[in-house]
Amino acid sequence: MSVANIEKAESLLGDIKLKKISQGAEAIIFLANEHPYSNERNCPTIVKYRPRKLYRYPVLDLQIVKQRTASESRIIFKLFQSSVIEFNKLEKKKNSEKIDRSLVNYVINNGGVNCPKLIGLDVYNGFIFMDYINDTLVNGESSSLKNHLWLLEKTFADSLSEKLTVHNCQSIVASREIEREVVALNSKIKDLLVLTGIQLGNMHMFDVIHGDLTSSNIILKKYDSENNNDELQPLYIPYLIDFGLSSQSSLTEDKAVDLYVLEKALESTHPLFSKDYSKWVLEGYELAYEMKGKRENAAKPYRVKHREIYKRLEAVRLRGRKRSMIG
Amino acid sequence: MSSAPSLKDTTTTLIPSAVYHSNTSQTTIKLEPGPGPHSTIGKTSGPSDYVMNAGMVDKDVPSAPSSTNLGALRSQLTSLQDVINLYLTDRMKKNVAEEKDVDMDNLIGEQEDEEDAE
Amino acid sequence: MTRGGYIALGLEGSANKLGVGIIRHPEGSPVAHHTGAEILANIRDTYITPPGEGFLPRDTARHHRNWIVRLIRRSLEQAGLASIDDIDVICFTKGPGMGAPLQSVVVIARTLSLMYNKPLVGVNHCIGHIEMGREITGAINPVVLYVSGGNTQVIAYSKQKYRIFGETLDIAIGNCLDRFARILKIPNNPSPGYNIELLARKGLTKPENFIQLPYTVKGMDISLSGILEHIENLAKNNDGGKYAPQDFCFSLQECLFAMLVEITERAVAHVNSNQVLIVGGVGCNLRLQEMMKIMVSDRDGSIHATDERFCIDNGIMIAHAGLLSYRMGDHVKDLREAVCSQRFRTDSVWIDWRDD
Numbered sequence: 001m002s003v004a005n006i007e008k009a010e011s012l013l014g015d016i017k018l019k020k021i022s023q024g025a026e027a028i029i030f031l032a033n034e035h036p037y038s039n040e041r042n043c044p045t046i047v048k049y050r051p052r053k054l055y056r057y058p059v060l061d062l063q064i065v066k067q068r069t070a071s072e073s074r075i076i077f078k079l080f081q082s083s084v085i086e087f088n089k090l091e092k093k094k095n096s097e098k099i100d101r102s103l104v105n106y107v108i109n110n111g112g113v114n115c116p117k118l119i120g121l122d123v124y125n126g127f128i129f130m131d132y133i134n135d136t137l138v139n140g141e142s143s144s145l146k147n148h149l150w151l152l153e154k155t156f157a158d159s160l161s162e163k164l165t166v167h168n169c170q171s172i173v174a175s176r177e178i179e180r181e182v183v184a185l186n187s188k189i190k191d192l193l194v195l196t197g198i199q200l201g202n203m204h205m206f207d208v209i210h211g212d213l214t215s216s217n218i219i220l221k222k223y224d225s226e227n228n229n230d231e232l233q234p235l236y237i238p239y240l241i242d243f244g245l246s247s248q249s250s251l252t253e254d255k256a257v258d259l260y261v262l263e264k265a266l267e268s269t270h271p272l273f274s275k276d277y278s279k280w281v282l283e284g285y286e287l288a289y290e291m292k293g294k295r296e297n298a299a300k301p302y303r304v305k306h307r308e309i310y311k312r313l314e315a316v317r318l319r320g321r322k323r324s325m326i327g
Numbered sequence: 328m329s330s331a332p333s334l335k336d337t338t339t340t341l342i343p344s345a346v347y348h349s350n351t352s353q354t355t356i357k358l359e360p361g362p363g364p365h366s367t368i369g370k371t372s373g374p375s376d377y378v379m380n381a382g383m384v385d386k387d388v389p390s391a392p393s394s395t396n397l398g399a400l401r402s403q404l405t406s407l408q409d410v411i412n413l414y415l416t417d418r419m420k421k422n423v424a425e426e427k428d429v430d431m432d433n434l435i436g437e438q439e440d441e442e443d444a445e
Numbered sequence: 446m447t448r449g450g451y452i453a454l455g456l457e458g459s460a461n462k463l464g465v466g467i468i469r470h471p472e473g474s475p476v477a478h479h480t481g482a483e484i485l486a487n488i489r490d491t492y493i494t495p496p497g498e499g500f501l502p503r504d505t506a507r508h509h510r511n512w513i514v515r516l517i518r519r520s521l522e523q524a525g526l527a528s529i530d531d532i533d534v535i536c537f538t539k540g541p542g543m544g545a546p547l548q549s550v551v552v553i554a555r556t557l558s559l560m561y562n563k564p565l566v567g568v569n570h571c572i573g574h575i576e577m578g579r580e581i582t583g584a585i586n587p588v589v590l591y592v593s594g595g596n597t598q599v600i601a602y603s604k605q606k607y608r609i610f611g612e613t614l615d616i617a618i619g620n621c622l623d624r625f626a627r628i629l630k631i632p633n634n635p636s637p638g639y640n641i642e643l644l645a646r647k648g649l650t651k652p653e654n655f656i657q658l659p660y661t662v663k664g665m666d667i668s669l670s671g672i673l674e675h676i677e678n679l680a681k682n683n684d685g686g687k688y689a690p691q692d693f694c695f696s697l698q699e700c701l702f703a704m705l706v707e708i709t710e711r712a713v714a715h716v717n718s719n720q721v722l723i724v725g726g727v728g729c730n731l732r733l734q735e736m737m738k739i740m741v742s743d744r745d746g747s748i749h750a751t752d753e754r755f756c757i758d759n760g761i762m763i764a765h766a767g768l769l770s771y772r773m774g775d776h777v778k779d780l781r782e783a784v785c786s787q788r789f790r791t792d793s794v795w796i797d798w799r800d801d
Contacts, residue, residue, distance in 0.1 A: 025707070025714040054743070055706050055736040057699040059655050064703075212664045245664060261664055268608070374504050382495040387508045390515065 005051040012125050018047060021134075021142070026050060026068075026244060027126075036120050036129050045119060046134075048072075050126035050244075065126040072243045073121045073128055075208055079240075082206050083112025111292050113203045114221075114239040133239050135222045143222075145196065145238060146215035149189065149270055149277075156185050189273075190280045192220070196238040197284020198291075200262075203240065204255045204309070205292055211245030213262035215269050256312035259285070263317075286310075343400065343407050347414070351422075358410045365402035367392050371412040372405065450474075451772060452485070452526075453534045454517070454557075455764025458509040458550035459542025459570050460594055461492040461500045465516040466761030467524040467532070468768060476769055476798040478585050485524035487754060487761040488516055496630045499623065506545035513553050520760070529561045534776065536767025539567030540789035541595065547785040555783050565777040566767040567784075570758075571596060571791040574724040575607060576769060577762035582749035584722045586801065590709045590737070591791075593725030593758070594619030597705070598791060599665060599712045605796050610712040611665030618701060619727050621669045625697060628680050629690050636757075642730050644694040654688055656696035660704065665711050667704045672697075702733045706740050719746030729756040769798045 005028060010018055018030040030047040050065050052058075116130035135143040139151055163178055196218055203210065210217070220236035247254075262281065266274040286306055293302030348355040367389040374385050389405075392398035450469045457464040467485040474481045492508035494500050521528065529535075537554035540547060558565045575589050589600040589607070597613040616624075619638060626637030631644070649655055658675055661668040676697055679688070709721060721741050723734060734750050741748045755762065770776075775797075777783045 023714075025711040053703075053707075053740075055739040056703045057655065060657070060660070060699055060703060063657065064660055245662065257663075372507060374507065375501060378494060378498060378501065378504055381498045383498075387492070387511045389511045 005049070008051065009047075009049045009127075012127070013047070016047075021046075024242075031132065032129075044132040046116065046130045046132050048128040048130065052126075062124075066123045068244055069121060069123045069126050069128060072246065073118055073123075075243045075246045075248070076115055076128075076130065077118045079113040079115045079203065079206065079208060079243075080117050082202075083110065083114060086110050086112035111202050111205070111288075111295065113199055113206065113208075114237060115243070116239070116241060133221050133241075134219055143220040143236070144216045145192070145218035145220060146269055148192075148220055148236070149215060149273075152185060152189060153270070153273065156181065186276070189277070192236060192238065193277055193280035194284035194287065197281040197286075198288040199238055199240055199284075200259070200281065201285040201288025201306075202292075204258070204285075205288070207248050207250045208243075209247050209249050209254045209258050210240065210243065211247060211258065211261075212242060213258060214265040217242040252308050252312045253316075255309050256316045259309070259313050260316045282310075341400070343404055345407060345411055347411075352418075356414070358407065358414060360403045360406035361410060363403075363406065365399070365406045367401055367405050369405040370409045372408060450483075451534075451768055452532050453536050453566075453764040453768035453771065454520075454529065454532045455536045455568070455573075455760040455762065455767060456513070456517075456550050456554055457538045457570070457573070457758055457760045457763045458513075458546045459538045459540065460546065460758060461505050461508075462489055462758040463492070463509045463512055463516060463550075464489040464758055464760035464763070465513070465520040466759055466764045467520055467526070468761055468764040470768055470772070476772055477800040478579065479583065480580060480765075480769070482580055482765055484761055485526070486520035487759055488520050488523065489757070489759055490516060491635070493634050496632045497627050498633070499627065502543045502545035505543065506549040509546050509549040513550065517553075517557075529557060529563065532561075532563060534566055534768060534771045535563050536566045536568050536763045536771075537783075538570050538573070538763055538785070540786040541570060542785070542787060543595075544785075544787050547787070551783060551785045555780060558780070558783070564771065565780075565783050566771050566775065567777060567782075568763045568767045568770070569789055569791065569794045570763075571598070571600075572607065572794050572796070573762035573766040575600065575722070575791075576766040577755050577759075578722045578724040578749065578751055580765060581751050581755055582722060584720045584747075584749040586718065587720035587722035587749060588709060588712045588716060588718050589722045589724060590705060590728070591725045592618045592705065592723070592727035592733075594623060594727075596725060597667070597669075599708050600791060601712060601716045601718065602796070602799065602801075603716075605799065607791050607794070607796060609790070609792050610715065611667070611708040614663065614666050614668045615670040616673065618669065618705065619725070621673050621701065622697075622727070624673060625676060625680075625693075628677050629693065631690070636726070638727055638730065641694045641698065642732065644691045645698045645732065647691040647695075649692050649695050650689045654692040654696075655699075656688065656692065658696060658700040660700060662704050662707055665708050665715075667708055669701070672700065698730075698732055702730070702736050705733065706736045709737065710740050710744075713741075713744065713746070719744055720749060721746065722749040724751070724756060726757045729753050773797045 006018070006020060009028065009030065013032075016032050016034060016036065018032055021029045021031050023029070027048050027050045030049065032045045032047050033042065035043040035045055050069060052065065053061050056064070116133055119129040119131060121128045137143050137147055137151055141147040141151070159181065160178060200210075200213070217240065219239045219241050221239055223235040223237050249255075259282070263274075263278045266277050266281075270277055289302045289306035290299070293299035296302070343360060345358045346355060347358060374383060374387070379385070392401045449472045451472070452467065452469050455464070455466040455468065457466075464487070466487045469483045469485055470480050471483070490508075490512050492500055492505050494504075517529075526532065535554055535558055537550055538547060539551075554565055557563065571591055574591055574593075578584070578589070579587070586602055588610075589598075591598045591600060595617050597618045598609050599611040600607045600609055602608070622638045622641055626633070626641055631637055631640045656676070656679065659671050661671055676693060680693055713719065713721065719741070721737055723737060727733065728750055729752065734748065737750075738748045750756070
């Protein structure tokens with residue numbers, strides 16, 4: 001199918017050259033080396049194409065493709081605007097007050113959501129054009145949070161077994177070294193997952209429900225900083241992508257379910273470490289509400305909001321475990 | 328039901344009975360099928376009125392008992408089930424009248440917990 | 446073991462179908478895949494209510510109680526077995542299902558076990574469907590769409606468990622169809638879903654009569670109660686008879702099945718499989734099978750489905766899954782454990798007979 005769908009996409013887009021990056025159940029992601037309307041050269045652009053589904057009744061299918069393309073574009077636009085507005089607010093503040101310019105504080109203080117910038121769309125044919133944010137990991141894989149965590153998990157497991165063979169007679173040395181490594185690895189992953197949690201908190205405060213949170217729908221972008229010279233361990237900032245199943249809602253329930261979906265996804269994708277991962281994401285999530293409260297001088301209302309969502313999340317977890325099934 | 332008699336036994340004197348006790352009542356009661364005549368068509372084990380009123384044709388009548396001891400036991404058990412059902416229904420009505428529903432809530436709560444453990 | 450194999454009796458009564466099946470696995474046959482099972486008997490009796498009515502637990506249990514002995518006798522006859530003495534193990538549905546009907550079958554299983562001194566195995570209904578589907582179609586490691594009156598799940602196997610990737614967040618697909626059939630007073634014989642399928646097959650009376658319904662896919666999960674409510678309201682008002690029953694049935698099927706195929710495709714993409722197996726009563730629907738086939742062949746995969754003998758609840762699947770479990774050494778050790786449970790999740794069963 002993919003061949004037919006790729007040909008279809010190419011014929012619809014005329015002479016824009018497309019390179020397939022990935023293919024999900026619903027959409028194909030292409031990289032185009034030119035912008036759809038700017039004259040600038042070498043301007044990598046993501047093209048998300050939702051092909052028609054032949055199994056669906058055509059009227060229904062067209063409606064779904066149109067609705068999802070439009071809704072996804074609308075949400076990306078809204079979130080991107082939000083981060084611009086929040087950024088400007090911050091810049092103003094920066095001039096009047098002294099603010100820590102270090103990376104983590106920058107991300108925490110900016111209440112916006114990192115997501116791709118919307119460039120254009122075609123709802124009838126199911127195209128969305130966005131700017132290209134992906135990077136490449138040291139192992140050549142695309143820089144999704146999933147790939148990044150898998151790489152770290154694997155590196156860790158490899159070095160663990162190596163250490164155990166080298167030091168098999170001196171177990172105390174080995175266990176100390178391993179311990180040190182666990183701590184180092186954990187702090188790296190923890191920072192990243194706390195940042196991810198902050199992004200989710202900010203997104204929910206704009207009443208956007210992602211609807212399909214997984215570690216592959218979080219993309220890491222290298223942050224260029226003079227302070228960071230470590231080529232192998234660059235600083236990463238999480239970006240949220242794939243808003244195909246997103247919706248706008250202010251309901252506590254929807255936000256709690258959104259977080260629950262991520263917890264379930266982490267559990268199936270990173271089974272060994274999912275408990276810590278979820279914990280760190282939720283720490284960041286809480287931090288987002290706390291920081292927003294501080295910025296708006298309304299600490300209490302935001303704390304209450306967060307607590308409501310957290311309580312509901314606990315209820316949703318229980319419900320998930322107990323969901324009754326009648327045969 | 329602790330010591331089930333061998334059903335291939337040919338004794339004729341065995342009469343089924345049921346013993347009922349619960350932590351919401353002090354008395355223990357023994358229920359018996361009564362004098363008869365017994366059959367496999369019970370007073371309380373027919374189709375519900377609701378579905379019959381909706382135009383149901385009952386195709387699920389139990390088969391007639393055989394003339395063996397096992398057949399006789401089937402009939403007696405049907406009568407015993409009637410006695411049990413009537414007794415329990417009666418008890419439930421009394422409970423409702425005496426507003427003992429707090430106790431019922433407690434009972435149901437315990438059951439829920441058991442299910443959770445699974 | 447008798448006559449070069451293992452023979453199991455399976456009793457199923459978790460909803461309105463009462464099924465009895467007898468299966469034989471050849472001695473020493475593999476348990477993980479392709480057991481070479483031989484179906485000696487597979488019979489069923491369905492409790493059917495008048496149009497517009499559902500089945501009540503009490504009456505359904507009565508139906509099961511009053512037919513089970515006759516069905517077991519007939520199945521033994523069909524299998525050419527003299528008595529239950531010739532059977533190695535008795536398997537019953539442990540759950541999930543409706544309480545009273547499940548209970549009525551467990552009582553029979555316990556009684557037979559005592560009378561004939563035979564071991565008992567309790568079987569998860571959903572696992573029964575999956576294992577029978579794999580046996581009949583030869584699918585080795587498929588993504589399973591399990592769709593019936595009480596269940597809607599997308600399942601894939603991983604590390605000794607059938608894991609649920611997606612499911613309904615409220616009512617089951619079959620329940621949604623059954624309740625819709627009651628509104629239009631579509632007959633329950635042989636089943637409401639089948640009659641909806643026949644009406645839908647006639648197509649729309651005119652193209653503009655396609656009814657747009659909410660399309661509620663949430664990740665790999667779906668929600669159906671909103672759709673049911675929407676179409677129920679439309680059917681009750683029906684704009685001066687603007688829509689014929691076939692318009693409702695066609696539109697409802699197209700919407701519901703598109704959602705099922707979509708979440709299955711998500712699971713297929715997620716686990717990188719290219720086999721899809723459809724099981725459960727709704728899985729008999731030819732339109733659902735056709736839509737799934739389009740999706741799967743688009744991904745160069747294969748679709749596996751069974752006909753009504755195995756799709757609709759039956760005793761043979763309980764016998765088959767129970768026998769697999771028994772051959773791994775599992776059976777009820779204490780009669781007090783021979784109980785049933787309305788809730789019994791697919792992913793809580795340890796699948797020790799698979800080796801992948």
